[in-house]
Amino acid sequence: MIGGVMIAVALAYLGVLFAIAYYGDRQAERGRSIINNPYVYSLSMGVYCTAWTYYGSVGRAAGSGLGFLPIYIGPTLIAVLWWFLLRKMVRISRVNRITTIADFIASRYGKSTSLGGLVTVIAVVGIVPYISLQLDAVSASFMLLWQHPQGVDAPALTREGLDTALWVTLGMAAFAVLFGTRHLDVTEHHEGLVAAIAFESIVKLAAFLAVGFFVTFVLFDGPDDLLGQAQQDPALVKLLTLNDATVDYGEWAWLTGLSMLAILFLPRQFQMAVLENMDEQHIRKASWLFPLYLLVINLFVLPIALAGLITFRSQPMDADLYVLGLPLMAGGELLALLVFIGGLSAATSMVIVDTVALSTMVSNDLMMPLLLQLRILRPGERGDYGSVLLAIRRVAIVVIMLMGYVYFRVTDTTASLVSIGLISFAAVAQFAPAFLGGIYWKGGTRAGALTGLIAGFLVWAYTLPLAALHSSSGAPDAFLLDGPWGIAWLRPYNLFGLTGMDPVAHALFWSLFVNVGAYVGVSLFTQPTVLEQGQAARFVDVFDYAVNSDAVFLWRGTATVQALRSLLERFLGVARTERLLDDYARRRGMDWAATQQADAELVQHAERMLAGAMGAASARVAIASVVQEERLSMDEVLRILDETSQVRAYSRQLESRTQQLEQKSRELEAATAELRAANERLQELDRLKDDFISTVTHELRTPLTSIRAFSEILYDNPTIDAERRTRFLEIILKESERLTRLINQVLDLAKLESGAAEWSTTEVNMAALIGEAVTASSGMATEKGVHITTEVESDPPLLVWADRDRIMQVLLNLLSNAVKFCPAEGGRVAVTAARQGQWLVVSVTDNGQGITSEDQKVIFDKFRQGGDRRRGKPQGTGLGLPISAQIIDHFGGKLWVESTPGEGATFVFTLPLPADEKQ
Amino acid sequence: MPRGVRDQWLGVIFALGCLLFSFPLLALFNHADLLFGVPLSVLYVFVAWLLLIGLTFLSHERRH
Numbered sequence: 001m002i003g004g005v006m007i008a009v010a011l012a013y014l015g016v017l018f019a020i021a022y023y024g025d026r027q028a029e030r031g032r033s034i035i036n037n038p039y040v041y042s043l044s045m046g047v048y049c050t051a052w053t054y055y056g057s058v059g060r061a062a063g064s065g066l067g068f069l070p071i072y073i074g075p076t077l078i079a080v081l082w083w084f085l086l087r088k089m090v091r092i093s094r095v096n097r098i099t100t101i102a103d104f105i106a107s108r109y110g111k112s113t114s115l116g117g118l119v120t121v122i123a124v125v126g127i128v129p130y131i132s133l134q135l136d137a138v139s140a141s142f143m144l145l146w147q148h149p150q151g152v153d154a155p156a157l158t159r160e161g162l163d164t165a166l167w168v169t170l171g172m173a174a175f176a177v178l179f180g181t182r183h184l185d186v187t188e189h190h191e192g193l194v195a196a197i198a199f200e201s202i203v204k205l206a207a208f209l210a211v212g213f214f215v216t217f218v219l220f221d222g223p224d225d226l227l228g229q230a231q232q233d234p235a236l237v238k239l240l241t242l243n244d245a246t247v248d249y250g251e252w253a254w255l256t257g258l259s260m261l262a263i264l265f266l267p268r269q270f271q272m273a274v275l276e277n278m279d280e281q282h283i284r285k286a287s288w289l290f291p292l293y294l295l296v297i298n299l300f301v302l303p304i305a306l307a308g309l310i311t312f313r314s315q316p317m318d319a320d321l322y323v324l325g326l327p328l329m330a331g332g333e334l335l336a337l338l339v340f341i342g343g344l345s346a347a348t349s350m351v352i353v354d355t356v357a358l359s360t361m362v363s364n365d366l367m368m369p370l371l372l373q374l375r376i377l378r379p380g381e382r383g384d385y386g387s388v389l390l391a392i393r394r395v396a397i398v399v400i401m402l403m404g405y406v407y408f409r410v411t412d413t414t415a416s417l418v419s420i421g422l423i424s425f426a427a428v429a430q431f432a433p434a435f436l437g438g439i440y441w442k443g444g445t446r447a448g449a450l451t452g453l454i455a456g457f458l459v460w461a462y463t464l465p466l467a468a469l470h471s472s473s474g475a476p477d478a479f480l481l482d483g484p485w486g487i488a489w490l491r492p493y494n495l496f497g498l499t500g501m502d503p504v505a506h507a508l509f510w511s512l513f514v515n516v517g518a519y520v521g522v523s524l525f526t527q528p529t530v531l532e533q534g535q536a537a538r539f540v541d542v543f544d545y546a547v548n549s550d551a552v553f554l555w556r557g558t559a560t561v562q563a564l565r566s567l568l569e570r571f572l573g574v575a576r577t578e579r580l581l582d583d584y585a586r587r588r589g590m591d592w593a594a595t596q597q598a599d600a601e602l603v604q605h606a607e608r609m610l611a612g613a614m615g616a617a618s619a620r621v622a623i624a625s626v627v628q629e630e631r632l633s634m635d636e637v638l639r640i641l642d643e644t645s646q647v648r649a650y651s652r653q654l655e656s657r658t659q660q661l662e663q664k665s666r667e668l669e670a671a672t673a674e675l676r677a678a679n680e681r682l683q684e685l686d687r688l689k690d691d692f693i694s695t696v697t698h699e700l701r702t703p704l705t706s707i708r709a710f711s712e713i714l715y716d717n718p719t720i721d722a723e724r725r726t727r728f729l730e731i732i733l734k735e736s737e738r739l740t741r742l743i744n745q746v747l748d749l750a751k752l753e754s755g756a757a758e759w760s761t762t763e764v765n766m767a768a769l770i771g772e773a774v775t776a777s778s779g780m781a782t783e784k785g786v787h788i789t790t791e792v793e794s795d796p797p798l799l800v801w802a803d804r805d806r807i808m809q810v811l812l813n814l815l816s817n818a819v820k821f822c823p824a825e826g827g828r829v830a831v832t833a834a835r836q837g838q839w840l841v842v843s844v845t846d847n848g849q850g851i852t853s854e855d856q857k858v859i860f861d862k863f864r865q866g867g868d869r870r871r872g873k874p875q876g877t878g879l880g881l882p883i884s885a886q887i888i889d890h891f892g893g894k895l896w897v898e899s900t901p902g903e904g905a906t907f908v909f910t911l912p913l914p915a916d917e918k919q
Numbered sequence: 920m921p922r923g924v925r926d927q928w929l930g931v932i933f934a935l936g937c938l939l940f941s942f943p944l945l946a947l948f949n950h951a952d953l954l955f956g957v958p959l960s961v962l963y964v965f966v967a968w969l970l971l972i973g974l975t976f977l978s979h980e981r982r983h
Contacts, residue, residue, distance in 0.1 A: 066960065066961065066964060069964060070940075073940050073964075073968065076936070076968060076971055076972065077933060077936045077937060077940070077971070079975065080929055080932050080933040080936060080971065080975050081929060081930075081933050083926060083929055083979070084926075084929070223956060223957070224956050227953065227956070227957075227958070231951075237951050240951040240958040240960055240961060241949045241950065241951050241958070241960045242945060242946075242949050242960065249941075249942040249945060249946065252940075252945065253941060253942070256940060284979040284980075285979070285980075287975055287979065288972050288973075288975040288976040288979060288980075291968075291971070291972045291975070292972050295965070295968055295969065295972065299965075302961060
């Protein structure tokens with residue numbers, strides 16, 4: 001392919017990155033952040049996936065199958081705990097205005113400049129192999145694409161590529177300088193940078209998925225075809241499982257553990273996950289979204305590796321370059337160009353963020369303290385030190401990139417990308433004891449952290465990069481085989497005679513062993529200073545202190561406002577200092593003109609402002625140069641800390657008490673609502689009972705009144721004639737019967753409603769029962785001249801399960817009602833019984849005056865009777881229908897009335913037929 | 920579930936994850952036999968991975 005085209009496309013891509021970054025910064029200035037959401041935050045963490053993932057994973061998979069995966073499973077596991085771990089790191093960093101991981105560790109152990117410098121050195125040296133990996137991958141992919149279609153064999157290609165690598169190095173360094181050092185204050189978020197990195201995460205994911213699809217579905221006929229071909233070759237089948245030939249379980253486990261540490265402590269991850277975090281709540285989404293990103297980008301690694309091994313069986317081709325080689329082989333040049341851009345985005349994202357993080361460390365935690373302590377920079381003098389900081393950072397970027405290039409030149413150029421990257425992982429793992437100990441254990445001291453880090457770093461350097469330099473020729477030399485000066489137990493790959501371990505696992509074990517041992521051991525035997533103890537409490541108990549830690553003064557000092565102001569101007573610039581101090585004055589209601597002496601609060605504020613630009617340790621040195629410090633005693637420090645934590649604990653108690661109360665009051669409300677409903681129901685029932693009693697009393701009084709009236713007449717007139725006496729006695733008798741019936745029915749209804757009625761359920765033949773009921777009613781009917789007809793299905797017999805006497809009661813009630821309401825002349829009552837599906841339907845029809853629709857609604861209520869009461873004395877008790885309805889209801893049926901006024905009425909009830917009757 | 924209790928689940932999920940990706944369980948599924956057209960070992964790792972992500976998702980995103 002034409003080199004010019006490739007360079008043009010690459011430059012165009014970098015131009016797009018600049019445009020995005022510029023847009024992101026502009027939006028941030030206008031207060032419309034484009035990165036303040038969990039999705040951009042999660043994507044920006046995708047900076048974890050570099051050229052290692054993009055090219056190296058396939059290479060690793062081609063050699064050890066599933067062995068490429070622990071590097072991504074470790075972060076997934078630790079992401080589950082982010083809500084506790086990462087949130088604490090974010091909170092501590094925000095409260096203490098932390099600028100880098102070196103600043104974090106230095107700040108924790110009493111703002112120690114030596115510790116900050118040491119961490120910086122470890123980080124820079126440790127990351128150099130990682131940067132060389134990116135240069136290696138980009139230049140190799142460039143060469144492969146450029147020299148296509150001649151086709152060159154891989155080792156020769158990389159040798160020729162050395163010059164290319166230098167150009168790539170310089171190009172990337174220039175880009176990183178332009179891109180990464182546009183601002184001074186590093187605690188303010190790099191909005192443009194984060195937006196660009198999130199964009200790069202999308203580009204590399206899309207490009208990798210595209211080539212994955214192409215290889216799996218175009219080059220091969222889907223995964224089945226690919227696996228089918230792979231299974232012809234036993235060597236390829238091996239790649240699909242874990243075993244001694246690829247990756248054993250031990251290696252799997254330590255790789256997982258190592259990547260768990262890497263995701264926390266790699267400078268670029270710390271930058272993105274901790275320093276660029278805008279909102280702690282974003283961690284929730286990121287802790288599943290980021291692992292999902294890792295899963296998706298790894299889906300096609302194994303298919304591409306298998307496809308590469310099958311396709312390039314007879315040709316030499318570096319497995320690290322299969323991703324690019326496969327589309328090129330198939331003639332997909334445009335796709336290959338896209339793959340190249342994806343690889344470039346993976347590499348540039350890593351290089352940009354790491355160089356920004358490392359150069360900030362170099363300027364803030366290494367050079368600045370040195371310059372200040374060596375009196376090369378004197379804060380008391382005039383001069384603009386902000387630009388000095390920026391210059392240091394720019395030089396640092398170029399130097400770090402060149403170190404990466406040198407490492408690439410002098411080490412084994414045939415080493416796989418992953419093996420180079422793991423060296424860097426092992427280096428940053430050295431931060432784990434001092435860092436994790438620092439945020440969970442107050443007992444860790446500066447001396448312990450220093451000793452642990454130095455010991456771990458030395459063992460790492462001896463067993464990994466130094467050993468790697470000695471195997472640069474490809475074959476191990478005497479130093480590796482026999483040890484230095486022939487001392488066998490100092491062999492770098494078999495320290496103290498430990499054998500049977502992979503070099504990286506071996507180095508990781510020994511370095512962390514001495515690191516943890518020294519950190520814990522020395523910490524236990526040293527006394528922390530006052531400042532260390534204060535910082536330890538602020539880090540470990542960060543959630544116990546007020547969010548605004550301005551309120552905590554662990555340090556007392558005085559200075560003139562003028563001295564502080566000129567110090568700030570030196571580092572932050574005149575305009576910015578003016579703005580910051582004005583803000584401060586406005587918040588406190590101060591007047592600068594009237595203030596000569598700065599109090600401790602202002603000194604503290606100024607230190608924090610400076611820390612944002614130059615790191616905590618440097619800021620402390622700078623402030624100390626203009627402030628008269630008053631030493632605080634241990635007791636005072638502890639008292640101050642105790643007070644603030646008590647206030648915090650108290651407010652926390654209040655908070656939880658409030659929550660409890662809220663919970664209680666919610667429960668109470670619910671209970672009250674229930675009670676109110678129950679009360680309403682009770683009142684309703686009470687009203688119904690009153691109604692019932694008054695109605696019953698009224699109904700009882702009517703017959704009683706007439707009985708009493710006629711009894712009085714008979715009593716007062718003993719001479720009354722026999723005929724009248726007989727008539728009166730007849731009335732008394734009838735009314736007494738009515739009274740008895742009424743009382744019986746009231747009792748009956750009460751029993752039914754309370755459920756206390758006794759039922760004896762038997763099989764009832766309805767045809768026979770209806771016949772009996774009609775016979776029983778015939779006397780009354782004949783008296784009124786009413787003709788009763790029946791029409792009952794009898795084959796097969798209508799059998800139901802019910803209480804014979806109760807059903808009889810219903811039938812008699814309905815029949816007597818029907819007879820009662822028939823016209824005096826030509827009354828007819830028809831009784832029918834028939835089967836309808838699974839129901840027995842019985843109807844009683846009369847040809848009386850009918851029931852109006854209003855009456856139809858109320859006749860089943862107690863003591864309500866149809867017809868016009870004013871027309872005469874009620875003809876029944878008003879309880880017959882309610883009782884009948886209750887009985888039918890008890891057996892699972894229904895009772896209702898159908899009627900058109902003037903044309904008679906039909907009362908219908910249903911009863912369920914037994915199951916065997918349904919057919 | 921109150922938020923505090925839900926956060927404790929994260930610890931449980933982490934322990935589960937460590938278990939899923941460690942020796943005895945990995946060995947149990949370490950076969951190249953195809954299941955749904957995918958080698959069992961590969962399928963196991965990716966399904967366990969997805970399960971872990973899904974559980975983390977649930978413990979963070981489910982409201983009450």
